[in-house]
Amino acid sequence: MNLFNLNIENKDEYYNHAIEYFNKITVEDHNCGNFDNIVPKSISILIHHDFIPAPCVEIKLDILQNQKKIGNYFLYISEQKEFIDEFLIF
Template structure:
């Protein structure tokens, strides 16, 4: 994987993750219109127990009323094809 390409296009990767996140059923997940989603990190996974690797992990942070309430993880391959997603609400 070319880290320079990922770094130069990081906004595109965050937008991709945001698009996938927006496809989730927000009523079922108790995420409301007042939630704020912002980019947290982009990582390269080399080894993982249940995610095919190598892949790219894009993490978004979820805020409600200025308090962190969860994280959304999108896993994609080098061609930006969906591998998996994971939502953690605390």
């Protein structure tokens, strides 16, 4: 699959993939307490980055607590949907 030919119908698959990786992080790892919801935000193709191997797919999730955004989770995967990196920002 060519990264530039990502099929929009597969977006739920990409978001589910990111949520699955996010759920592997324990509460102790992110020290945010409880959160209400994880909201799919965007899927992007990363062409160049200083320290993340590119090109790759960036999947962004918003993390909500009491209906307010408290953070973001970013998952970076290869064209073959293999894990590259992840960032959790609060």
